[in-house]
Amino acid sequence: MKVHPAIAALRRSPASVRSDHADSxxxxxxxxxxxxxxxxxxxxxxxxxxxxxxxxxxxxxxxxELMDSHATASVFxxxxxxxxxxxxxxxxxxxxxxxFRVSHGLATLQLLTFQGATLSLAAYEPLGVGSNPSETALxxxxxxxxxxxxxQAKARHHAIMAEGMVKSDTIELRPGDTLGLRPLIExxxxxxxxxxxxxxxxxxxxxxxxxxxxVDLQTGAILRIASGDKSASQSVMALSVLGALKSYxxxxxxxxxxxxxxxxxxxRWEAVRQTxxxxxxxxxxxxxxxxxxxxxxxxxxxxxxxxxxxTAQPDLSRLxxxxx
Amino acid sequence: MNIPTIxxxxxxxxxxxxxxxxxxTQASASYDDSVVLVMVYVYDVLPPEAVG
Numbered sequence: 583m584k585v586h587p588a589i590a591a592l593r594r595s596p597a598s599v600r601s602d603h604a605d606s607x608x609x610x611x612x613x614x615x616x617x618x619x620x621x622x623x624x625x626x627x628x629x630x631x632x633x634x635x636x637x638x639x640x641x642x643x644x645x646x647e648l649m650d651s652h653a654t655a656s657v658f659x660x661x662x663x664x665x666x667x668x669x670x671x672x673x674x675x676x677x678x679x680x681x682f683r684v685s686h687g688l689a690t691l692q693l694l695t696f697q698g699a700t701l702s703l704a705a706y707e708p709l710g711v712g713s714n715p716s717e718t719a720l721x722x723x724x725x726x727x728x729x730x731x732x733x734q735a736k737a738r739h740h741a742i743m744a745e746g747m748v749k750s751d752t753i754e755l756r757p758g759d760t761l762g763l764r765p766l767i768e769x770x771x772x773x774x775x776x777x778x779x780x781x782x783x784x785x786x787x788x789x790x791x792x793x794x795x796x797v798d799l800q801t802g803a804i805l806r807i808a809s810g811d812k813s814a815s816q817s818v819m820a821l822s823v824l825g826a827l828k829s830y831x832x833x834x835x836x837x838x839x840x841x842x843x844x845x846x847x848x849x850r851w852e853a854v855r856q857t858x859x860x861x862x863x864x865x866x867x868x869x870x871x872x873x874x875x876x877x878x879x880x881x882x883x884x885x886x887x888x889x890x891x892x893t894a895q896p897d898l899s900r901l902x903x904x905x906x
Numbered sequence: 907m908n909i910p911t912i913x914x915x916x917x918x919x920x921x922x923x924x925x926x927x928x929x930x931t932q933a934s935a936s937y938d939d940s941v942v943l944v945m946v947y948v949y950d951v952l953p954p955e956a957v958g
Contacts, residue, residue, distance in 0.1 A: 643951055658947065665920070685937075685938045686937070686938065687936070688937045688938065688939055690939075692942055704939070709936060720930065720931070721939040722940065769940075771935050771936070771937075771939075771947055772936060772937050772939070773936060774936070793924050794930065794940075796930050806925065806930045807924040807925065807930075808913040808924055808925035808926065808927060808928070808929045808930045809924050809925065809926055809927045809929075810927065811927060812927045812928070814927070815927035815928075816927075822914075825914055838947070846926065847920065847922070848920065851919065851920050854917075855914055855919075856914060857918040858912045858914065858917055859913070859914035859917070862909070862910045862911055862912045863909070863910075865912065870936055883920055883921070887917065887918070891912065895910045895912070897910045898910045901910075
């Protein structure tokens with residue numbers, strides 16, 4: 583394994599060297615705080631909070647100006663990048679003090695976030711290989727507004743039409759171009775970057791995003807569906823881990839979750855499954871309770887499963903006197 | 907009578923079952939930007955001596 587000499591030195595280093603490193607990182611943090619305190623950023627942050635609460639961009643003047651005007655957006659981004667780059671050049675191991683993500687040819691920095699609304703900076707690098715046109719597209723429950731700060735790229739815009747077919751257009755992105763994408767029915771994909779493309783991106787997601795769909799571009803058919811709700815998926819995972827660990831102490835929570843009509847459906851059903859796994863008797867009681875509810879979307883699945891479980895397990899059937 | 911047990915793997919999912927968040931990505935896309943994944947930055951602000 584290759585270890586950069588600077589990293590190796592840091593690993594071996596006494597506390598004083600580590601402390602220097604920490605000081606540099608604190609300097610970077612100061613750069614971020616100073617940027618956040620500027621008037622321009624504060625107005626945008628205030629507007630972002632309004633936008634998160636459901637205002638339209640038109641009702642948020644600073645945000646609208648930022649996402650409409652190339653000059654304003656460029657100054658906004660430059661004011662941050664210049665200071666961060668200067669601080670990073672003084673500290674080899676420093677990290678930009680923002681949430682970030684780097685994947686093949688794409689880097690994203692999350693600049694500001696408030697509840698479901700996020701302002702990010704994304705950089706797409708040329709990949710140097712020709713790409714085949716996509717046959718499918720993902721449609722997420724996320725409103726997206728973008729302005730191109732720099733660079734040039736070829737992109738495709740896909741929109742689901744009223745009759746369910748997908749309309750695809752090729753677009754050329756240049757500095758100052760803006761895009762607005764409605765949740766679940768519009769998306770764009772960057773196909774080929776000619777010069778590094780830097781985009782300022784504003785997104786907004788609801789508290790409980792609806793599922794993401796992968797759609798066939800030729801036919802409009804939905805190929806796959808995945809949850810758009812990260813916290814719901816985390817709960818599903820947590821329930822299955824608790825079940826696998828035989829955490830009997832979690833049975834109360836599982837039972838409450840299964841019966842909570844406000845909870846996400848997938849989460850509730852996972853709670854049903856894990857309750858059955860940890861305590862068959864309690865699980866069957868939960869199924870019975872659900873099967874009796876008139877308006878619960880889990881009524882029918884619960885009734886079906888109850889029938890199936892009691893048929894397969896005569897012992898359980900005998901425990902529950904109610905005829906099924 | 908034995909206390910009956912049920913193997914979770916035999917309990918079906920919902921008919922409307924969907925993948926977990928982030929479980930589908932656009933395979934043919936040039937850039938992986940369809941799903942906003944957890945973005946985390948970690949840095950060592952405190953020297954080890956200062957911890958605990």
